[in-house]
Amino acid sequence: MFAATERDFQYKRTEKMFRALFGFMVLILAIPVLMILAILLIKGGPAISMAFIFTDPTNGMTEGGIFPALLGTIWLVVVSMMASVPLGIAAAVYLSEYAPDNWVTRAINLATINLAGVPSIVHALFGVGAFVVFFRFGTSILAASLTLAVMTLPVVIVSSWEALQSVPRAFREACWNMGATRWQTIWNVVLPNSIAGILTGVILQVSRAAGETAPIMFTGAALFLPFLPESVFDQTMALALHLFVVATQVPGVPEQLPYGVALVLIGIVMIMNTLSIWFRMKLRGKKKW
Amino acid sequence: MVSQAARAGDSAKKGAANRKVKLSVRNLTIRYGDVVALNNANLDIYENEVMGVIGPANSGKTSFLNAINRMSDMRSNMTVEGEITFNGVNIRDWRNVYALRSRIGVVFPLPVGLPMTIYDNVTLSPRLRGITDKRVLDETVERCLTRAALWDEVKDRLNHLGSMLSGGQQQRLTIARALSQDPDLLMLDEFSIAVDPVTTMRIEDVLKELKSQMTIILVTNLVQQANRLADRTSFFLNGEHVETGETEALFEGRTQDQRTRDYIEGRFG
Amino acid sequence: MSDITAATTAEAAGDRLDKNWMIDKGLQALMFICGFSAIIFVLGIFIFVFKEGAEFVAHKMDFAEFFFSPKWRPTSLSNPTYGILALIAGTAAITALSMAICLPFSLGAAVFIGEFAKGKTREYLKILIELLAAIPSVVWGFIGLAIMNPFIIKTFDVPIGLNVLNSSLILALMAAPIVTSLAEDALKAVPDAYREAAEALGATRWQMIYKVIIPAAKNGLLSAALLGVGRAFGETMAVLMASGHSINMPTSMFDSVRALTATIAAELGETPVGSDHYQALFAIGIFLFIITFVINLAADLIVRGVRKG
Known part of the structure; x- marks a missing residue:
């Protein structure tokens, strides 16, 4: 009965075959991307230097560095995170800790999912219609950052919600049983044990916001500016848009320049992501219960 | 339903004529969705008594405690009908449910050490109420941990995580936390499940002492524990409050319901 | 029952809407607004995008042309067409x-x-x-x-x-x-x-x-x-x-x-x-x-x- 029959061997073969097939599919996805990253590194690497990062573009953006674009991206990301992170975490806390199971809550959940699915160019239209035109912020860092904030909000909500939910319910019940208010429970037990997870999600959002182009194109990012922004009401250059510009809009750009810009952009994103992953692994290794 | 209410009144007359009612339960029905956990219970609990609650699993004992604490507010699928009066006031009339809960200490069978230091675990309740005086907090920690028979084991490592203690230690930490509330009413739900017999005895001694300061509801799966500690005992079965009587009487076989006697004598459950 | 209720009010029993209760309710309201913002933004996107496009849709757009013409010539000076x-x-x-x-x-x-x-x-x-x-x-x-x-x-x-x-x-x-x-x-x-x-x-x-x-x-x-x-x-x-x-x-x-x-x-x-x-x-x-x-x-x-x- 336990002897391996011909049929068993056949099953084993089928299984091996499918395992190999699916493994191959993973490789098909991974290899081109790794190759592309390698090409970016090889072609863009030589362009990168301290001067590239810390000087202004010159000669109609065909020479020089990317400093104003880099600085502008930092402006945009910081201002947008200042809006979306507190709002998103508060919304997640509401959904995770306070929200009753009713139609308002379901509507909020549905809206969050839909907000995450709205195309980035529609967010750009919204930014133009709402922040640039209606609220009269003009094309400015403020308008662009707020557009980015609305765009990143749902993901901040979802990742923060997941982090909050990872705190066992028993801890909350123990606190409530002692007469702690919902807020006292959140403040003393839930947040201290989920804040690291929340921040991990936020770091990911920072990297996502840094790479966005469409939402900022018409709301505050400029193709080229001869000066640096001084307040949120100024326009700014941005790294992602700068890549688009040097790759498509400016004739006579030396080949390595856009590769260099792409490499810096992807470098920022990858560093942020790796940081977030490393942070998460560290957390997982340090269980408190 | 009338007869149950009358029964509760009966035992009140028989047992303790002039004792003050701490907690009065009338027509209490608890549901989780469509499932009835406790059906139409009526009983009174007097000030400074230990009320034992016995009965097999799934009898509605834990739901009963949750209803007293108004945990139904936090659970969308739990509904409570009927009246629970605590200190003469219907608990539903308390606008500040947190103030209500802070007067009721609860210890549940699964120990929960909060993921903070042992010291913080025990001082959480006083701190939530705004007490910041270090001396008062230190005193609370020592007093509550001593009463919960945990002080000697942890006094040198109060800054360790409460959630990393052993199961039995966490259970005693939970008791210490409940005591740190200085509760009017202390509800213990099968506290001895995770604790060894020697420690159980120590805690039982403490409970006897505490009786003079608070009312205690002791839900237990150990019939003899109720016999040792409870002034009166209630028997719950399959979501029904069968009867409440003087512990002595019940354990001498003077029960009103045959099922109570069978359970106490170990014929089922 | 009733005599006990008469003797003690909820207030005396310790039911006070204290600072902690107020903080809790206040923050609950604040966070509800933050949660609700997701709905506001979805509606906002719809309203603002619709507001800017509404006049065109209502008065200038020829539905048949818009959806069934392959000619997208918005910049033509003489005869701009908007077919998508x-x-x-x-x-x-x-x-x-x-x-x-x-x-x-x-x-x-x-x-x-x-x-x-x-x-x-x-x-x-x-x-x-x-x-x-x-x-x-x-x-x-x-x-x-x-x-x-x-x-x-x-x-x-x-x-x-x-x-x-x-x-x-x-x-x-x-x-x-x-x-x-x-x-x-x-x-x-x-x-x-x-x-x-x-x-x-x-x-x-x-x-x-x-x-x-x-x-x-x-x-x-x-x-x-x-x-x-x-x-x-x-x-x-x-x-x-x-x-x-x-x-x-x-x-x-x-x-x-x-x-x-x-x-x-x-x-x-x-x-x-x-x-x-x-x-x-x-x-x-x-x-x-x-x-x-x-x-x-x-x-x-x-x-x-x-x-x-």
Whole structure:
């Protein structure tokens, strides 16, 4: 009965075959991307230097560095995170800790999912219609950052919600049983044990916001500016848009320049992501219960 | 339903004529969705008594405690009908449910050490109420941990995580936390499940002492524990409050319901 | 009963709306507003995009021309026409081809990661997928432009490498990590009891996956695929840079096309606020918003069906 029959061997073969097939599919996805990253590194690497990062573009953006674009991206990301992170975490806390199971809550959940699915160019239209035109912020860092904030909000909500939910319910019940208010429970037990997870999600959002182009194109990012922004009401250059510009809009750009810009952009994103992953692994290794 | 209410009144007359009612339960029905956990219970609990609650699993004992604490507010699928009066006031009339809960200490069978230091675990309740005086907090920690028979084991490592203690230690930490509330009413739900017999005895001694300061509801799966500690005992079965009587009487076989006697004598459950 | 109630009021029993209660209620209200902001923003997007496009839709737009004419000539001085059929065709061609490439591979990858891979391998693959998802769309567009373009020209011996194929490949690579991780979540959501039952019956791993897990997870997988479609459909920068951006009814995958999203991105900057052209772009935005809304709603309803059933 336990002897391996011909049929068993056949099953084993089928299984091996499918395992190999699916493994191959993973490789098909991974290899081109790794190759592309390698090409970016090889072609863009030589362009990168301290001067590239810390000087202004010159000669109609065909020479020089990317400093104003880099600085502008930092402006945009910081201002947008200042809006979306507190709002998103508060919304997640509401959904995770306070929200009753009713139609308002379901509507909020549905809206969050839909907000995450709205195309980035529609967010750009919204930014133009709402922040640039209606609220009269003009094309400015403020308008662009707020557009980015609305765009990143749902993901901040979802990742923060997941982090909050990872705190066992028993801890909350123990606190409530002692007469702690919902807020006292959140403040003393839930947040201290989920804040690291929340921040991990936020770091990911920072990297996502840094790479966005469409939402900022018409709301505050400029193709080229001869000066640096001084307040949120100024326009700014941005790294992602700068890549688009040097790759498509400016004739006579030396080949390595856009590769260099792409490499810096992807470098920022990858560093942020790796940081977030490393942070998460560290957390997982340090269980408190 | 009338007869149950009358029964509760009966035992009140028989047992303790002039004792003050701490907690009065009338027509209490608890549901989780469509499932009835406790059906139409009526009983009174007097000030400074230990009320034992016995009965097999799934009898509605834990739901009963949750209803007293108004945990139904936090659970969308739990509904409570009927009246629970605590200190003469219907608990539903308390606008500040947190103030209500802070007067009721609860210890549940699964120990929960909060993921903070042992010291913080025990001082959480006083701190939530705004007490910041270090001396008062230190005193609370020592007093509550001593009463919960945990002080000697942890006094040198109060800054360790409460959630990393052993199961039995966490259970005693939970008791210490409940005591740190200085509760009017202390509800213990099968506290001895995770604790060894020697420690159980120590805690039982403490409970006897505490009786003079608070009312205690002791839900237990150990019939003899109720016999040792409870002034009166209630028997719950399959979501029904069968009867409440003087512990002595019940354990001498003077029960009103045959099922109570069978359970106490170990014929089922 | 009543005499006791008379003797003690709730107040005396300790029921006071203290500072902690006030803080709790205040913050609850504040956080409710923050949570509600998600609804406000969705409505806001709809209202503001609709507001800018409404005049065009109501008065100037010829529905038949808008949806059925392939002639998008908003800048013609004598006779501007606003037909988005070619743009719809471009978006549809790119989305369809990219999904045809992406879905089999990402679902296969999800099965491998979720069911075959173990321990460290699985961990590393998940990290890799996560990093792929993080590459910004403008970088993908640049890759299409600078790397894929010459590659396609050389491989297929065609004059232009910026076409349906190029942008579909890029979009497939972009959507793959998202579909893979959503699909893997769907597989993971299948209760372990199913696996154990299948193993107890003596099924091989593959039989278990094919006969038990995939059928059990099919709604989740379908929803993952739909969200992938939504993602490809709404993608802007990569498509703008890799599709060739020329108005064409595509007849082969080597034709350059133009997508709805890319049209807005390319032209919004050059149109005066309030002009017909500006409003027509917002009308396209309304169209995009409605389509993605429907896709997301459908994906959500499908997953919810799983939870109920």
